[in-house]
Amino acid sequence: NNIGGGKHLFRSDSLVTAGTINVNGRWESTGYLAQTDGSIVVDGNSGTAAGSVEEANPIISINATNANCSGGSITITDPHHSSMFPFVNDVDITGNNINAFSGTHTFYIGDGSSSTAGPVNRGFNFGNGLGSNYAPIQNLVVRSGNGTERQFRTSIQTGGGTYIKGNVSVINNSDFQHIWVHSPGCAIGGDISVEAGSHFTSSKNVTLGGV
Secondary structure, three states: OOOOOOOEEEEEEEEEEOOEEEEEEEEEEEEEEEEOOOEEEEEOOOOOOOOOOOOOOOOEEEEHHHEEEOOOEEEEOOOOOOOOOOOOOOEEEEOOOOOOEOOOOEEEEOOOOOOOOOOOOOOEEEEOEEOOEEOOEOEEEEOOOOOOOOOEEEOOOOOEEEEEOOOEEEOOOOEEEEOOOOOOEEEEOOOEEEOOOOEEEEOOOOEEOOO
């Protein structure tokens, strides 16, 4: 599908890719996942509630227990369109696998051009840990821009967290926020770079230098 937002479901039980996959809706990876190159781009916000992924479902959901992603990238273009209870992360990675993401693999928040708005006081929420189970990603680039409710935020899930083994880059007038009152975990193993006009904001503890 061409990117433009939507609510279709793409469910993969076994996916090996080094090419390009575009999803207008939400992506569920429930089994084996291997990525060595190329890009997976997921857009679940069409600009209307009726045509977008319901917030009860993550836009990207990955069971990382059997994941092995060493190259390429995964992009979430827009946050959810509207908010509701229970709170759900836009990107939700489950399973306990510290080696699921490695090498040069990168998650991109935003595609660098879309400005489709997210829900009030939410933006993009990213979770890849819950309790003692976590699957840290390798690299993170926040390039979602300064449009309405397009800030990046760590996990909205109580007891959850956001863990990055490699580097974090905040570019394109974007904003990384670690501010939720429930104090989700956050650890960054590599460098943090913030481009002029962008922001990295934290009012909660961040572990630096190791995950």
